[in-house]
Amino acid sequence: MRRFVQIIWIFLINGHIFPFKNKIYIGPLKSICAPGLNCYSCPLATLGCPIGGLQHFMSQLRAHLHYGIFMFGFYIWGSLMLIGAFVGRMACGWACPFGLLQEMIYKLPTPKYRLPKALDYVKYVVLVLFVLILPAIWIDKSGYGRPWFCRFICPAGTLEAGLPLLGMMPNLRVQVGWLFYNKLFILVVFLTLPAFFKRPFCHILCPLGAFYGLFNKISFLRIYVDQKACHKCDLCYKHCPMGIRIYEDPNQLECIRCLTCREVCPYQAISLGFGNRRTQIVKDKFHTADVETYR
Amino acid sequence: MTCLLVIIALGFILLGVFLSEPRDFWNKGIRICLSCIGIG
Numbered sequence: 001m002r003r004f005v006q007i008i009w010i011f012l013i014n015g016h017i018f019p020f021k022n023k024i025y026i027g028p029l030k031s032i033c034a035p036g037l038n039c040y041s042c043p044l045a046t047l048g049c050p051i052g053g054l055q056h057f058m059s060q061l062r063a064h065l066h067y068g069i070f071m072f073g074f075y076i077w078g079s080l081m082l083i084g085a086f087v088g089r090m091a092c093g094w095a096c097p098f099g100l101l102q103e104m105i106y107k108l109p110t111p112k113y114r115l116p117k118a119l120d121y122v123k124y125v126v127l128v129l130f131v132l133i134l135p136a137i138w139i140d141k142s143g144y145g146r147p148w149f150c151r152f153i154c155p156a157g158t159l160e161a162g163l164p165l166l167g168m169m170p171n172l173r174v175q176v177g178w179l180f181y182n183k184l185f186i187l188v189v190f191l192t193l194p195a196f197f198k199r200p201f202c203h204i205l206c207p208l209g210a211f212y213g214l215f216n217k218i219s220f221l222r223i224y225v226d227q228k229a230c231h232k233c234d235l236c237y238k239h240c241p242m243g244i245r246i247y248e249d250p251n252q253l254e255c256i257r258c259l260t261c262r263e264v265c266p267y268q269a270i271s272l273g274f275g276n277r278r279t280q281i282v283k284d285k286f287h288t289a290d291v292e293t294y295r
Numbered sequence: 296m297t298c299l300l301v302i303i304a305l306g307f308i309l310l311g312v313f314l315s316e317p318r319d320f321w322n323k324g325i326r327i328c329l330s331c332i333g334i335g
Contacts, residue, residue, distance in 0.1 A: 026321075027321075028317075028321060030320075030321055031317030031318065031320050031321040032317075048320065053320055056320055057316070057320070070314065071311075071314055071316050071319060073311070073316065074307040074308070074310045074311035074314065074316060075307065075308045075310075075311025075312055075316045075317055076311070076316075076320075077304075077307050077311075078303075078304045078305065078306070078307025078308035078309075078310075078311060079304075079308060081300060081303065081304035081307065082301065082304040082305065082308070084300075085297050085300040085301045085304055086301075162334060165334070166334065172329070172334055175329065175334050176334055179334070180334050215300075218296055218297050218300065219297065220297055
């Protein structure tokens with residue numbers, strides 16, 4: 001079910017397939033924020049990237065204020081807050097193309113490891129520094145800043161826009177320099193790491209996931225764990241694409257609300273609620289022997 | 296608290312639309328930004 005929704009979202013966000021031309025889609029839909037990380041320079045993209053949009057407004061903040069224009073990217077902040085308030089970080093689990101790609105790579109038969117917990121905090125530094133502060137304060141002579149995250153880090157942009165555009169427009173290849181090779185290196189790293197770690201980009205670098213995660217504890221959509229029913233068999237942990245133990249904190253910042261834990265829990269200890277309403281936990285009879293085989 | 300957040304979010308969206316932010320992003324931000332994708 002989730003895979004199906006993820007693929008549907010890829011086509012919704014990247015619907016500029018027909019007619020396929022050697023230029024990106026430019027139209028009013030681009031002013032709407034995609035729920036996941038999806039580069040607006042991608043030849044297929046029909047919606048804009050919220051992180052790219054935020055940097056756009058932060059980079060021209062000082063110039064705008066100088067000319068008495070008060071644009072802070074309100075509609076992007078509002079869109080992200082609205083998604084966060086309703087579903088928290090669910091967009092990462094259901095609507096992010098780069099997240100899906102990492103999950104696919106993780107299926108490769110390689111040794112699996114766990115990322116250090118401390119790396120989870122790096123993405124908050126990336127959000128504050130590279131998306132908000134540096135684009136606003138590091139300005140050129142004309143008074144405009146640059147999109148630091150897109151320019152120096154974002155592997156999704158390299159994959160979805162940089163490489164396809166270089167393939168489609170040979171005249172761009174002469175402009176390739178250290179900046180591109182730096183981003184290409186980051187892309188290669190974050191296409192290799194998912195073979196060994198669960199969604200490393202989401203854990204370490206994604207500023208969008210960092211922002212949505214802040215809403216997990218207060219969003220309308222909540223996850224509940226019946227601690228009495230939970231046997232801490234760690235089956236949820238084993239299947240979780242983020243590698244978290246949901247019973248430790250059902251609405252922790254790293255949870256992408258993919259609901260895999262709910263599907264695999266043999267005790268049906270995990271339930272979903274919206275607002276104050278909570279889905280009924282149906283306690284079916286289960287066989288302990290079956291559970292043992294899952295461990 | 297979440298309801299308040301939704302109201303603030305909707306307020307922000309309306310304010311942004313009122314200030315023509317989507318049009319600004321659409322007109323100025325939406326282009327093949329070569330530096331954004333590490334080219335140039």
